[in-house]
Amino acid sequence: MNRVLLILSASRVSNSCVDGALNAAGSENAELVVLFILDTVMPHDVRERMSHEGFLGEAASGRLLLSMRKELKRQGINELAEVARAAEKRGITHRTELVEGEFLTRALEAAQTEAPTVIFVAKREHAALSRLVSGSRAEELKDAAPCEVMIHKGGDS
Protein backbone atom coordinates (compact mmCIF):
# COMPACT_ATOMS: atom_id res chain seq x y z
CA MET A 1 0.00 0.00 0.00
CA ASN A 2 1.26 3.45 -0.88
CA ARG A 3 1.91 5.80 1.96
CA VAL A 4 1.61 9.61 2.28
CA LEU A 5 3.56 11.26 5.07
CA LEU A 6 2.25 14.54 6.46
CA ILE A 7 4.74 16.30 8.73
CA LEU A 8 3.50 19.02 11.08
CA SER A 9 4.93 21.04 13.94
CA ALA A 10 3.62 23.93 16.02
CA SER A 11 5.22 26.46 13.68
CA ARG A 12 4.51 24.49 10.51
CA VAL A 13 0.76 24.18 10.43
CA SER A 14 -1.05 24.89 7.18
CA ASN A 15 -4.58 24.09 6.04
CA SER A 16 -3.53 23.76 2.42
CA CYS A 17 -0.77 21.33 3.41
CA VAL A 18 -3.20 19.16 5.40
CA ASP A 19 -5.74 19.28 2.54
CA GLY A 20 -3.03 18.41 0.02
CA ALA A 21 -2.00 15.35 2.04
CA LEU A 22 -5.61 14.22 2.53
CA ASN A 23 -6.35 14.63 -1.17
CA ALA A 24 -3.22 12.73 -2.18
CA ALA A 25 -3.93 9.89 0.25
CA GLY A 26 -7.57 9.77 -0.88
CA SER A 27 -6.87 9.75 -4.61
CA GLU A 28 -4.02 7.19 -4.39
CA ASN A 29 -5.89 5.08 -1.86
CA ALA A 30 -2.77 5.39 0.28
CA GLU A 31 -2.24 5.22 4.02
CA LEU A 32 -1.83 8.63 5.60
CA VAL A 33 0.85 8.86 8.28
CA VAL A 34 0.62 12.10 10.23
CA LEU A 35 3.70 13.01 12.19
CA PHE A 36 3.69 15.95 14.60
CA ILE A 37 7.19 16.97 15.62
CA LEU A 38 7.53 18.74 18.95
CA ASP A 39 10.39 20.92 17.82
CA THR A 40 12.89 21.24 20.66
CA VAL A 41 14.84 24.01 18.94
CA MET A 42 12.36 26.86 19.35
CA PRO A 43 11.70 26.42 23.11
CA HIS A 44 15.42 25.94 23.63
CA ASP A 45 16.14 29.17 21.70
CA VAL A 46 13.63 31.12 23.78
CA ARG A 47 15.07 29.70 26.99
CA GLU A 48 18.57 30.60 25.86
CA ARG A 49 17.48 34.14 25.11
CA MET A 50 15.86 34.42 28.53
CA SER A 51 19.15 33.41 30.01
CA HIS A 52 21.61 35.26 27.73
CA GLU A 53 19.59 38.38 27.00
CA GLY A 54 17.12 38.54 29.86
CA PHE A 55 19.76 37.37 32.36
CA LEU A 56 17.28 35.20 34.23
CA GLY A 57 18.64 32.12 35.91
CA GLU A 58 17.83 28.47 35.44
CA ALA A 59 14.80 28.42 37.75
CA ALA A 60 12.86 31.06 35.81
CA SER A 61 13.92 30.04 32.30
CA GLY A 62 13.56 26.31 33.08
CA ARG A 63 10.00 26.81 34.31
CA LEU A 64 9.22 28.73 31.15
CA LEU A 65 10.64 25.93 29.03
CA LEU A 66 8.40 23.41 30.78
CA SER A 67 5.34 25.57 30.13
CA MET A 68 6.25 25.92 26.47
CA ARG A 69 6.84 22.20 25.94
CA LYS A 70 3.59 21.32 27.67
CA GLU A 71 1.70 23.76 25.47
CA LEU A 72 3.33 22.53 22.26
CA LYS A 73 2.50 18.94 23.19
CA ARG A 74 -1.11 19.90 23.86
CA GLN A 75 -1.30 21.62 20.48
CA GLY A 76 0.29 18.61 18.80
CA ILE A 77 -2.25 16.22 20.29
CA ASN A 78 -5.13 18.50 19.25
CA GLU A 79 -3.77 18.96 15.72
CA LEU A 80 -3.29 15.22 15.25
CA ALA A 81 -6.82 14.56 16.50
CA GLU A 82 -8.19 17.12 14.06
CA VAL A 83 -6.38 15.63 11.06
CA ALA A 84 -7.41 12.12 12.17
CA ARG A 85 -11.05 13.23 12.28
CA ALA A 86 -10.78 14.68 8.76
CA ALA A 87 -9.15 11.49 7.48
CA GLU A 88 -11.84 9.34 9.10
CA LYS A 89 -14.54 11.44 7.47
CA ARG A 90 -13.02 10.76 4.07
CA GLY A 91 -12.49 7.09 4.82
CA ILE A 92 -8.70 7.33 4.59
CA THR A 93 -6.60 4.79 6.46
CA HIS A 94 -4.42 6.79 8.78
CA ARG A 95 -1.97 6.66 11.65
CA THR A 96 -0.75 9.52 13.87
CA GLU A 97 2.46 9.92 15.80
CA LEU A 98 3.87 12.56 18.10
CA VAL A 99 7.65 12.75 18.42
CA GLU A 100 10.04 15.21 20.04
CA GLY A 101 13.33 16.44 18.61
CA GLU A 102 15.01 18.61 16.02
CA PHE A 103 12.64 19.03 13.06
CA LEU A 104 14.88 17.99 10.17
CA THR A 105 16.42 15.01 11.98
CA ARG A 106 13.04 13.63 13.00
CA ALA A 107 11.50 14.31 9.57
CA LEU A 108 14.33 12.49 7.77
CA GLU A 109 14.10 9.56 10.20
CA ALA A 110 10.39 9.27 9.43
CA ALA A 111 11.07 9.55 5.69
CA GLN A 112 13.43 6.57 5.98
CA THR A 113 11.35 4.34 8.24
CA GLU A 114 7.91 5.03 6.73
CA ALA A 115 9.18 4.94 3.10
CA PRO A 116 6.35 7.18 1.84
CA THR A 117 5.66 7.92 -1.83
CA VAL A 118 5.26 11.60 -1.06
CA ILE A 119 5.84 13.90 1.93
CA PHE A 120 3.72 16.98 2.67
CA VAL A 121 5.31 19.68 4.81
CA ALA A 122 4.71 23.37 5.46
CA LYS A 123 7.35 26.07 5.52
CA ARG A 124 7.79 28.01 8.73
CA GLU A 125 6.95 31.69 8.63
CA HIS A 126 10.25 33.56 8.46
CA ALA A 127 11.46 37.00 7.62
CA ALA A 128 13.07 36.90 4.17
CA LEU A 129 16.48 37.88 5.55
CA SER A 130 16.27 35.26 8.28
CA ARG A 131 15.47 32.56 5.71
CA LEU A 132 18.36 33.74 3.54
CA VAL A 133 20.82 33.45 6.42
CA SER A 134 19.57 30.36 8.24
CA GLY A 135 17.98 28.52 5.32
CA SER A 136 14.75 26.53 5.23
CA ARG A 137 14.41 23.15 6.96
CA ALA A 138 11.60 22.23 4.55
CA GLU A 139 13.89 22.86 1.56
CA GLU A 140 16.66 20.84 3.25
CA LEU A 141 14.17 18.01 3.75
CA LYS A 142 13.28 18.20 0.05
CA ASP A 143 16.96 17.88 -0.89
CA ALA A 144 17.66 14.97 1.46
CA ALA A 145 14.42 12.95 1.40
CA PRO A 146 14.28 9.73 -0.65
CA CYS A 147 10.91 10.68 -2.17
CA GLU A 148 8.96 13.63 -3.53
CA VAL A 149 8.39 16.45 -1.01
CA MET A 150 5.49 18.86 -1.45
CA ILE A 151 6.18 22.12 0.36
CA HIS A 152 3.32 24.43 1.32
CA LYS A 153 3.48 27.93 2.67
CA GLY A 154 3.04 27.94 6.44
CA GLY A 155 0.70 30.01 8.55
CA ASP A 156 -2.41 29.82 6.35
CA SER A 157 -4.49 27.99 8.93
Next chain:
Amino acid sequence: MTRRKTLSIIIAFAVCAGIVLAPTPAGLTREGQNALAIFALCFVLWVGNALPLAVTSLFAIVLLPTLRVLPASRSFELFGSPVVFFILGAFILAAALMRSGLSTRLALAFLRRFGGSPRSLLAGVIFSGGFLAFWMPQHAVAALLFPIVLEIAHALDLKPVKSRYGRALFLALAWGAVIGGVATFLGGARNPLALGILSQHYDMSITFVEWVVAVAPFSIILMGCAYFLLLRGFGVDVEDVSRAREALDKKAKALGPISKREKGVGIVMILTIVAWIVSGRVVGLASISILAAVALFVFNLIEWKSVEEYVNWGVIFMYGGAIAIATALHESGGARWIALVAQDRIAGLPPFWMLMVFGAAATFLTEGISNVAAVALMLPICFGLMEGSGVSPVSVVFVVAVPAGLAFSLPMGTPANAIAYSAGYYRLRDSLVAGAILKIVALLLFALVVRFYWPLLGIGT
Protein backbone atom coordinates in the same frame (compact mmCIF):
# COMPACT_ATOMS: atom_id res chain seq x y z
CA MET B 1 26.93 26.15 15.61
CA THR B 2 24.37 27.40 13.10
CA ARG B 3 25.28 28.86 9.71
CA ARG B 4 24.07 32.28 10.86
CA LYS B 5 26.34 32.26 13.92
CA THR B 6 29.38 31.15 11.96
CA LEU B 7 28.71 33.81 9.34
CA SER B 8 28.33 36.50 12.03
CA ILE B 9 31.65 35.59 13.65
CA ILE B 10 33.50 35.61 10.31
CA ILE B 11 31.96 38.97 9.33
CA ALA B 12 32.67 40.44 12.78
CA PHE B 13 36.36 39.57 12.68
CA ALA B 14 36.70 40.61 9.04
CA VAL B 15 35.12 44.01 9.70
CA CYS B 16 37.22 44.53 12.84
CA ALA B 17 40.46 43.60 11.08
CA GLY B 18 39.53 45.73 8.07
CA ILE B 19 39.04 48.82 10.24
CA VAL B 20 42.22 48.22 12.26
CA LEU B 21 44.35 47.72 9.13
CA ALA B 22 42.87 50.62 7.15
CA PRO B 23 44.79 53.92 6.99
CA THR B 24 43.72 56.30 9.74
CA PRO B 25 41.42 59.00 8.32
CA ALA B 26 42.08 62.67 9.02
CA GLY B 27 40.63 63.80 12.32
CA LEU B 28 40.66 60.31 13.85
CA THR B 29 43.31 59.05 16.27
CA ARG B 30 44.73 55.50 16.10
CA GLU B 31 43.02 54.78 19.46
CA GLY B 32 39.73 56.07 18.07
CA GLN B 33 40.08 53.90 14.98
CA ASN B 34 40.72 50.80 17.07
CA ALA B 35 37.79 51.67 19.33
CA LEU B 36 35.59 51.85 16.23
CA ALA B 37 36.90 48.45 15.14
CA ILE B 38 35.90 46.93 18.51
CA PHE B 39 32.58 48.74 18.32
CA ALA B 40 31.94 47.26 14.83
CA LEU B 41 32.92 43.79 16.03
CA CYS B 42 30.50 43.99 18.95
CA PHE B 43 27.78 45.38 16.67
CA VAL B 44 28.00 42.42 14.28
CA LEU B 45 28.24 39.86 17.09
CA TRP B 46 25.31 41.38 18.95
CA VAL B 47 23.17 41.63 15.81
CA GLY B 48 24.03 38.09 14.73
CA ASN B 49 23.65 36.76 18.28
CA ALA B 50 26.71 34.70 17.47
CA LEU B 51 27.93 34.58 21.06
CA PRO B 52 26.06 35.20 24.31
CA LEU B 53 25.76 38.98 24.73
CA ALA B 54 27.82 38.89 27.92
CA VAL B 55 30.66 37.01 26.21
CA THR B 56 30.82 39.64 23.46
CA SER B 57 31.05 42.32 26.15
CA LEU B 58 33.74 40.39 27.97
CA PHE B 59 35.68 40.04 24.73
CA ALA B 60 35.46 43.81 24.18
CA ILE B 61 36.86 44.48 27.65
CA VAL B 62 39.96 42.46 26.75
CA LEU B 63 40.30 43.94 23.27
CA LEU B 64 40.28 47.52 24.58
CA PRO B 65 43.72 47.26 26.27
CA THR B 66 45.01 44.77 23.67
CA LEU B 67 44.41 47.24 20.84
CA ARG B 68 45.67 50.07 23.08
CA VAL B 69 42.39 51.95 23.20
CA LEU B 70 42.31 52.15 26.99
CA PRO B 71 44.87 51.12 29.62
CA ALA B 72 44.03 47.71 31.12
CA SER B 73 43.36 49.21 34.55
CA ARG B 74 40.85 51.72 33.10
CA SER B 75 39.15 49.06 31.00
CA PHE B 76 38.60 46.66 33.91
CA GLU B 77 37.74 49.50 36.26
CA LEU B 78 34.61 50.21 34.22
CA PHE B 79 33.17 46.89 35.43
CA GLY B 80 32.88 48.58 38.80
CA SER B 81 30.42 51.19 37.56
CA PRO B 82 27.68 51.87 40.13
CA VAL B 83 25.11 51.14 37.44
CA VAL B 84 26.25 47.52 37.23
CA PHE B 85 25.66 47.15 40.95
CA PHE B 86 22.30 48.88 40.73
CA ILE B 87 21.23 46.37 38.07
CA LEU B 88 22.59 43.48 40.12
CA GLY B 89 20.62 44.59 43.19
CA ALA B 90 17.48 45.03 41.07
CA PHE B 91 17.86 41.49 39.69
CA ILE B 92 18.25 40.09 43.23
CA LEU B 93 15.07 41.93 44.26
CA ALA B 94 13.28 40.49 41.23
CA ALA B 95 14.57 37.04 42.17
CA ALA B 96 13.05 37.47 45.64
CA LEU B 97 9.74 38.57 44.11
CA MET B 98 9.65 35.47 41.90
CA ARG B 99 10.98 33.02 44.49
CA SER B 100 8.51 34.11 47.16
CA GLY B 101 5.59 33.86 44.73
CA LEU B 102 4.61 37.47 45.40
CA SER B 103 4.93 38.38 41.71
CA THR B 104 2.48 35.61 40.70
CA ARG B 105 0.07 36.65 43.45
CA LEU B 106 0.21 40.27 42.29
CA ALA B 107 -0.34 39.30 38.66
CA LEU B 108 -3.35 37.14 39.55
CA ALA B 109 -4.82 39.79 41.86
CA PHE B 110 -4.49 42.36 39.09
CA LEU B 111 -5.96 40.10 36.39
CA ARG B 112 -8.90 38.99 38.50
CA ARG B 113 -10.00 42.60 38.86
CA PHE B 114 -10.23 42.83 35.08
CA GLY B 115 -11.88 39.49 34.38
CA GLY B 116 -15.48 40.69 33.92
CA SER B 117 -15.65 40.72 30.13
CA PRO B 118 -13.41 39.76 27.19
CA ARG B 119 -12.48 43.39 26.68
CA SER B 120 -11.57 44.03 30.29
CA LEU B 121 -9.64 40.75 30.49
CA LEU B 122 -7.57 41.85 27.49
CA ALA B 123 -6.96 45.20 29.19
CA GLY B 124 -6.04 43.25 32.34
CA VAL B 125 -3.32 41.30 30.52
CA ILE B 126 -1.77 44.48 29.08
CA PHE B 127 -1.98 46.52 32.26
CA SER B 128 -0.93 43.76 34.65
CA GLY B 129 2.11 43.10 32.43
CA GLY B 130 2.83 46.81 32.30
CA PHE B 131 2.34 47.32 36.02
CA LEU B 132 4.61 44.42 36.96
CA ALA B 133 7.26 45.58 34.48
CA PHE B 134 7.43 48.85 36.41
CA TRP B 135 9.00 46.89 39.27
CA MET B 136 10.76 43.87 37.78
CA PRO B 137 12.52 43.02 34.49
CA GLN B 138 10.09 42.85 31.57
CA HIS B 139 11.48 39.46 30.47
CA ALA B 140 10.69 38.04 33.90
CA VAL B 141 7.19 39.51 33.69
CA ALA B 142 6.54 37.88 30.32
CA ALA B 143 7.82 34.54 31.64
CA LEU B 144 5.65 34.90 34.73
CA LEU B 145 2.48 35.76 32.80
CA PHE B 146 3.01 33.14 30.09
CA PRO B 147 1.51 30.16 31.98
CA ILE B 148 -1.29 32.35 33.33
CA VAL B 149 -2.29 33.55 29.86
CA LEU B 150 -2.04 29.97 28.59
CA GLU B 151 -4.43 28.96 31.35
CA ILE B 152 -6.85 31.66 30.21
CA ALA B 153 -6.55 30.48 26.60
CA HIS B 154 -7.25 26.87 27.60
CA ALA B 155 -10.19 27.83 29.80
CA LEU B 156 -11.73 29.75 26.90
CA ASP B 157 -10.85 26.96 24.45
CA LEU B 158 -9.05 29.40 22.16
CA LYS B 159 -7.52 27.74 19.11
CA PRO B 160 -3.95 28.74 18.21
CA VAL B 161 -3.92 31.16 15.25
CA LYS B 162 -7.63 30.55 14.53
CA SER B 163 -8.91 32.54 17.51
CA ARG B 164 -8.67 36.29 17.02
CA TYR B 165 -9.00 36.83 20.75
CA GLY B 166 -6.17 34.36 21.31
CA ARG B 167 -3.93 36.36 19.00
CA ALA B 168 -4.79 39.58 20.81
CA LEU B 169 -4.26 38.00 24.22
CA PHE B 170 -0.72 36.80 23.48
CA LEU B 171 0.27 40.04 21.79
CA ALA B 172 -1.10 41.82 24.88
CA LEU B 173 1.16 39.68 27.04
CA ALA B 174 4.26 40.77 25.13
CA TRP B 175 3.29 44.39 24.59
CA GLY B 176 2.23 45.04 28.19
CA ALA B 177 5.60 43.86 29.50
CA VAL B 178 7.52 45.77 26.82
CA ILE B 179 5.66 49.06 27.31
CA GLY B 180 5.79 48.85 31.10
CA GLY B 181 9.50 48.13 30.92
CA VAL B 182 10.38 51.65 29.73
CA ALA B 183 8.73 53.44 32.65
CA THR B 184 11.26 52.87 35.45
CA PHE B 185 14.86 51.75 35.99
CA LEU B 186 13.63 48.29 37.01
CA GLY B 187 11.69 47.15 33.97
CA GLY B 188 14.57 47.26 31.56
CA ALA B 189 18.23 47.38 32.53
CA ARG B 190 18.93 49.44 29.39
CA ASN B 191 17.56 52.45 31.31
CA PRO B 192 20.17 52.34 34.09
CA LEU B 193 22.76 51.41 31.45
CA ALA B 194 21.96 54.67 29.63
CA LEU B 195 22.30 56.42 32.96
CA GLY B 196 25.71 54.84 33.50
CA ILE B 197 26.94 55.96 30.07
CA LEU B 198 25.63 59.47 30.79
CA SER B 199 27.48 59.51 34.08
CA GLN B 200 30.76 58.30 32.51
CA HIS B 201 30.56 60.89 29.71
CA TYR B 202 29.22 63.97 31.44
CA ASP B 203 29.16 63.24 35.17
CA MET B 204 25.41 63.92 35.08
CA SER B 205 22.55 61.84 36.44
CA ILE B 206 18.78 61.35 36.35
CA THR B 207 16.96 60.44 39.54
CA PHE B 208 14.44 57.62 39.88
CA VAL B 209 11.59 60.12 40.26
CA GLU B 210 12.71 62.25 37.31
CA TRP B 211 12.70 59.17 35.08
CA VAL B 212 9.30 57.95 36.24
CA VAL B 213 7.69 61.38 35.95
CA ALA B 214 9.14 61.82 32.44
CA VAL B 215 8.31 58.38 31.06
CA ALA B 216 5.50 56.70 33.06
CA PRO B 217 2.66 58.85 31.61
CA PHE B 218 3.86 58.00 28.09
CA SER B 219 4.02 54.34 29.03
CA ILE B 220 0.50 54.27 30.51
CA ILE B 221 -1.06 56.10 27.54
CA LEU B 222 0.75 53.76 25.14
CA MET B 223 -0.68 50.75 26.99
CA GLY B 224 -4.13 52.23 26.35
CA CYS B 225 -3.27 52.71 22.66
CA ALA B 226 -2.06 49.09 22.45
CA TYR B 227 -5.33 47.92 24.00
CA PHE B 228 -7.46 49.81 21.46
CA LEU B 229 -5.25 48.68 18.60
CA LEU B 230 -5.64 45.01 19.61
CA LEU B 231 -9.39 45.41 19.98
CA ARG B 232 -9.68 47.12 16.61
CA GLY B 233 -7.16 44.94 14.83
CA PHE B 234 -8.28 41.51 16.03
CA GLY B 235 -11.70 42.03 17.51
CA VAL B 236 -13.28 39.81 20.14
CA ASP B 237 -14.62 36.42 19.05
CA VAL B 238 -15.35 35.33 22.62
CA GLU B 239 -18.54 36.26 24.47
CA ASP B 240 -18.08 34.89 27.92
CA VAL B 241 -14.90 34.81 29.98
CA SER B 242 -16.39 33.38 33.15
CA ARG B 243 -14.42 30.14 32.68
CA ALA B 244 -11.20 32.15 32.50
CA ARG B 245 -12.21 33.96 35.64
CA GLU B 246 -12.84 30.61 37.34
CA ALA B 247 -9.41 29.37 36.25
CA LEU B 248 -7.77 32.50 37.66
CA ASP B 249 -9.72 32.15 40.91
CA LYS B 250 -8.64 28.53 41.17
CA LYS B 251 -5.02 29.45 40.58
CA ALA B 252 -5.20 32.24 43.16
CA LYS B 253 -6.83 29.90 45.68
CA ALA B 254 -4.07 27.36 45.13
CA LEU B 255 -1.53 29.95 46.28
CA GLY B 256 -3.11 29.93 49.75
CA PRO B 257 -2.90 32.85 52.18
CA ILE B 258 -0.08 35.32 51.75
CA SER B 259 3.08 33.99 53.42
CA LYS B 260 5.45 35.78 55.79
CA ARG B 261 8.13 35.61 53.13
CA GLU B 262 5.89 37.34 50.59
CA LYS B 263 5.01 40.04 53.10
CA GLY B 264 8.67 40.54 53.95
CA VAL B 265 9.71 40.80 50.30
CA GLY B 266 6.85 43.23 49.68
CA ILE B 267 7.97 45.45 52.57
CA VAL B 268 11.61 45.45 51.43
CA MET B 269 10.50 46.28 47.90
CA ILE B 270 8.32 49.20 49.03
CA LEU B 271 11.03 50.57 51.33
CA THR B 272 13.58 50.29 48.53
CA ILE B 273 11.41 52.24 46.13
CA VAL B 274 10.76 54.90 48.79
CA ALA B 275 14.52 55.11 49.42
CA TRP B 276 15.24 55.49 45.70
CA ILE B 277 12.68 58.29 45.55
CA VAL B 278 13.65 60.09 48.76
CA SER B 279 17.40 59.61 49.00
CA GLY B 280 18.49 58.27 45.62
CA ARG B 281 20.57 61.35 44.84
CA VAL B 282 22.28 61.45 48.24
CA VAL B 283 22.90 57.79 48.97
CA GLY B 284 23.05 56.63 45.37
CA LEU B 285 20.71 54.27 43.51
CA ALA B 286 23.28 51.49 43.46
CA SER B 287 23.97 51.63 47.20
CA ILE B 288 20.24 51.45 47.98
CA SER B 289 19.81 48.59 45.55
CA ILE B 290 22.61 46.56 47.14
CA LEU B 291 21.43 47.43 50.67
CA ALA B 292 17.99 46.11 49.74
CA ALA B 293 19.57 42.90 48.44
CA VAL B 294 21.48 42.52 51.72
CA ALA B 295 18.27 43.16 53.70
CA LEU B 296 16.65 40.22 51.91
CA PHE B 297 19.36 37.96 53.31
CA VAL B 298 19.40 39.56 56.78
CA PHE B 299 15.66 38.88 57.17
CA ASN B 300 16.00 35.41 55.67
CA LEU B 301 13.70 36.23 52.78
CA ILE B 302 15.88 34.57 50.17
CA GLU B 303 18.79 32.13 50.09
CA TRP B 304 21.93 32.55 48.02
CA LYS B 305 21.09 29.36 46.14
CA SER B 306 17.81 30.89 44.99
CA VAL B 307 19.57 34.02 43.78
CA GLU B 308 21.90 31.81 41.75
CA GLU B 309 18.91 29.99 40.31
CA TYR B 310 17.09 33.16 39.32
CA VAL B 311 19.92 35.48 38.19
CA ASN B 312 22.33 34.82 35.35
CA TRP B 313 25.63 36.38 36.43
CA GLY B 314 26.43 37.25 32.84
CA VAL B 315 24.44 40.38 33.64
CA ILE B 316 27.57 41.91 35.25
CA PHE B 317 29.75 41.27 32.19
CA MET B 318 27.11 42.50 29.76
CA TYR B 319 26.51 45.83 31.41
CA GLY B 320 30.10 46.34 32.53
CA GLY B 321 31.28 45.64 28.99
CA ALA B 322 28.64 47.85 27.39
CA ILE B 323 29.72 50.78 29.59
CA ALA B 324 33.38 50.10 28.76
CA ILE B 325 32.72 50.12 24.98
CA ALA B 326 30.71 53.32 25.16
CA THR B 327 33.34 55.00 27.35
CA ALA B 328 36.17 53.87 25.08
CA LEU B 329 34.41 55.32 22.05
CA HIS B 330 34.03 58.62 23.88
CA GLU B 331 37.50 58.85 25.42
CA SER B 332 39.34 57.74 22.27
CA GLY B 333 37.56 60.31 20.09
CA GLY B 334 35.92 57.60 17.96
CA ALA B 335 32.39 58.77 18.74
CA ARG B 336 33.31 62.38 17.98
CA TRP B 337 34.77 61.38 14.59
CA ILE B 338 31.60 59.47 13.63
CA ALA B 339 29.62 62.48 14.74
CA LEU B 340 31.76 64.76 12.55
CA VAL B 341 31.28 62.49 9.52
CA ALA B 342 27.55 62.19 10.09
CA GLN B 343 27.06 65.83 10.98
CA ASP B 344 27.25 66.93 7.32
CA ARG B 345 24.26 64.73 6.57
CA ILE B 346 22.06 65.92 9.37
CA ALA B 347 23.39 69.47 9.68
CA GLY B 348 20.58 71.98 9.56
CA LEU B 349 18.06 69.72 11.24
CA PRO B 350 16.47 71.47 14.23
CA PRO B 351 17.36 69.78 17.56
CA PHE B 352 13.82 68.42 17.98
CA TRP B 353 13.98 66.59 14.67
CA MET B 354 17.46 65.33 15.40
CA LEU B 355 16.15 63.84 18.63
CA MET B 356 13.27 62.28 16.72
CA VAL B 357 15.71 60.77 14.23
CA PHE B 358 17.62 59.22 17.17
CA GLY B 359 14.40 57.90 18.69
CA ALA B 360 13.23 56.40 15.39
CA ALA B 361 16.65 54.85 14.75
CA ALA B 362 16.72 53.35 18.25
CA THR B 363 13.24 51.89 18.00
CA PHE B 364 13.92 50.27 14.61
CA LEU B 365 17.36 49.01 15.63
CA THR B 366 15.87 47.35 18.70
CA GLU B 367 13.63 45.14 16.53
CA GLY B 368 16.75 43.42 15.26
CA ILE B 369 19.11 43.41 18.23
CA SER B 370 18.95 43.33 22.01
CA ASN B 371 17.69 46.65 23.35
CA VAL B 372 20.68 46.81 25.70
CA ALA B 373 23.00 46.52 22.72
CA ALA B 374 20.98 49.18 20.88
CA VAL B 375 21.51 51.64 23.75
CA ALA B 376 25.20 50.78 24.14
CA LEU B 377 25.82 51.25 20.42
CA MET B 378 23.72 54.33 19.79
CA LEU B 379 24.18 56.49 22.84
CA PRO B 380 27.88 57.43 22.45
CA ILE B 381 27.33 58.37 18.81
CA CYS B 382 24.21 60.40 19.59
CA PHE B 383 26.08 62.22 22.35
CA GLY B 384 28.75 63.14 19.82
CA LEU B 385 26.20 64.30 17.25
CA MET B 386 24.40 66.54 19.73
CA GLU B 387 27.54 68.19 21.08
CA GLY B 388 27.46 71.90 20.40
CA SER B 389 23.74 71.85 19.55
CA GLY B 390 22.74 73.10 22.98
CA VAL B 391 20.64 70.02 23.68
CA SER B 392 21.15 68.48 27.10
CA PRO B 393 22.68 64.99 27.14
CA VAL B 394 19.83 64.08 29.51
CA SER B 395 17.36 64.56 26.62
CA VAL B 396 19.56 62.35 24.43
CA VAL B 397 19.46 59.61 27.08
CA PHE B 398 15.66 59.69 27.14
CA VAL B 399 15.20 59.74 23.36
CA VAL B 400 17.53 56.78 22.86
CA ALA B 401 16.74 54.62 25.90
CA VAL B 402 12.93 54.86 25.82
CA PRO B 403 12.34 54.02 22.12
CA ALA B 404 15.09 51.37 22.32
CA GLY B 405 12.78 49.48 24.67
CA LEU B 406 9.84 49.49 22.30
CA ALA B 407 10.22 46.31 20.25
CA PHE B 408 6.76 45.14 19.20
CA SER B 409 7.08 43.22 15.96
CA LEU B 410 9.75 40.57 15.77
CA PRO B 411 10.32 37.70 18.19
CA MET B 412 14.03 38.46 17.91
CA GLY B 413 13.47 42.03 19.18
CA THR B 414 13.09 41.11 22.82
CA PRO B 415 12.63 37.92 24.86
CA ALA B 416 9.10 39.07 25.83
CA ASN B 417 8.07 38.90 22.14
CA ALA B 418 9.82 35.56 21.69
CA ILE B 419 8.00 34.10 24.70
CA ALA B 420 4.57 35.24 23.51
CA TYR B 421 5.23 34.09 19.94
CA SER B 422 6.45 30.67 21.09
CA ALA B 423 2.93 29.72 22.23
CA GLY B 424 1.86 29.69 18.58
CA TYR B 425 -1.35 31.66 19.09
CA TYR B 426 -0.44 34.39 16.59
CA ARG B 427 1.39 34.38 13.29
CA LEU B 428 4.50 36.34 12.51
CA ARG B 429 2.56 38.55 10.11
CA ASP B 430 0.10 39.43 12.91
CA SER B 431 2.88 40.84 15.04
CA LEU B 432 4.61 42.42 12.04
CA VAL B 433 1.55 44.38 10.92
CA ALA B 434 0.08 45.20 14.33
CA GLY B 435 3.56 45.88 15.75
CA ALA B 436 4.39 48.28 12.90
CA ILE B 437 1.16 50.21 13.52
CA LEU B 438 1.83 50.36 17.26
CA LYS B 439 5.38 51.48 16.53
CA ILE B 440 4.08 54.42 14.46
CA VAL B 441 1.57 55.31 17.18
CA ALA B 442 4.33 55.09 19.80
CA LEU B 443 6.63 57.35 17.79
CA LEU B 444 3.90 59.95 17.26
CA LEU B 445 3.00 59.86 20.96
CA PHE B 446 6.67 60.06 21.87
CA ALA B 447 7.11 63.11 19.62
CA LEU B 448 4.23 64.83 21.43
CA VAL B 449 5.79 63.99 24.79
CA VAL B 450 9.21 65.34 23.73
CA ARG B 451 7.71 68.49 22.18
CA PHE B 452 5.09 69.46 24.74
CA TYR B 453 5.41 67.45 27.98
CA TRP B 454 9.13 67.27 28.67
CA PRO B 455 9.72 71.02 28.39
CA LEU B 456 7.30 71.37 31.33
CA LEU B 457 9.70 69.17 33.32
CA GLY B 458 12.75 71.12 32.21
CA ILE B 459 13.85 68.43 29.74
CA GLY B 460 14.29 70.64 26.73
CA THR B 461 15.31 70.28 23.13
